[in-house]
Amino acid sequence: MNWKETIQAIEKSVKDKFSREATGHDWHHIDRVRKNALIIAEKEGGDLIITELAALLHDIDDHKFNGGDWEAGTRKAKQILEEHQVPEQASIHICQIIGKVSFKGANVLSVPDSIEGKSVQDADRLDAIGAIGIARAFAYGGNKNRMIYDPTEEIVLHESREDYFNAGSHTINHFYEKLLLLKDTMNTPTGKQMAASRHAFMEQFLKQFYDEWDTK
Ligand code: ADP
Ligand code: NI
Numbered sequence: 001m002n003w004k005e006t007i008q009a010i011e012k013s014v015k016d017k018f019s020r021e022a023t024g025h026d027w028h029h030i031d032r033v034r035k036n037a038l039i040i041a042e043k044e045g046g047d048l049i050i051t052e053l054a055a056l057l058h059d060i061d062d063h064k065f066n067g068g069d070w071e072a073g074t075r076k077a078k079q080i081l082e083e084h085q086v087p088e089q090a091s092i093h094i095c096q097i098i099g100k101v102s103f104k105g106a107n108v109l110s111v112p113d114s115i116e117g118k119s120v121q122d123a124d125r126l127d128a129i130g131a132i133g134i135a136r137a138f139a140y141g142g143n144k145n146r147m148i149y150d151p152t153e154e155i156v157l158h159e160s161r162e163d164y165f166n167a168g169s170h171t172i173n174h175f176y177e178k179l180l181l182l183k184d185t186m187n188t189p190t191g192k193q194m195a196a197s198r199h200a201f202m203e204q205f206l207k208q209f210y211d212e213w214d215t216k
Helices: 003-018 027-044 048-057 072-083 088-102 115-126 130-143 161-166 171-177 179-185 189-213
Strands: none
Touching (some): 003 027, 003 048, 027 115, 027 189, 048 072, 072 088, 130 189
């Protein structure tokens, strides 16, 4: 089999599926995660084919967030890999990665075992911080009809993803319950390094945001 053609074909099917999404889980998110995962895996010595396929498929069913069915993404990925004749050993590894990266239940940290998985998870987290992460958070909040900020509401640290998905907090709250914590959850030295400037930018953003809010 020809890996380049296989990757291109899988890329096309993912792109078709995600082109209609506008909630922060669009094709461009997948594409950025793929690029950053490859940068990280290359520096960390991971297999680039496994990394690229896992990144392309990491959110395949997650964007529906369907009633806590955490395995839907893995099932769908397995089916796509089979359709494209990806050898079973590679498919098993890729699905293990997707299971770990897309599992977000009950605030349990789920860390992939392999370098490839760690690279994809780091790249996914990088896309939730920095300028892009800020844009995605406000896009998500707007989509849920949330206020950008409400100074009368105390910051609440929701315990789990389900809680902060369903809670009605303003979007600035999400920085404290998740975005500012992500840099310390990076798996790889390369990922940590890439997270640093994005994290600093969010701190700068919040400072400027409050300064403008309080302009007398
Ligand atoms: P991913 O699957 O890409 O890791 P999520 O599905 O958890 O990320 O969230 C998608 C995007 O929406 C992320 O950028 C995340 O920060 C943002 N998001 C999730 N929950 C909230 C929330 N309560 N308020 C604002 N943004 C949120
Ligand atoms: Ni993602």
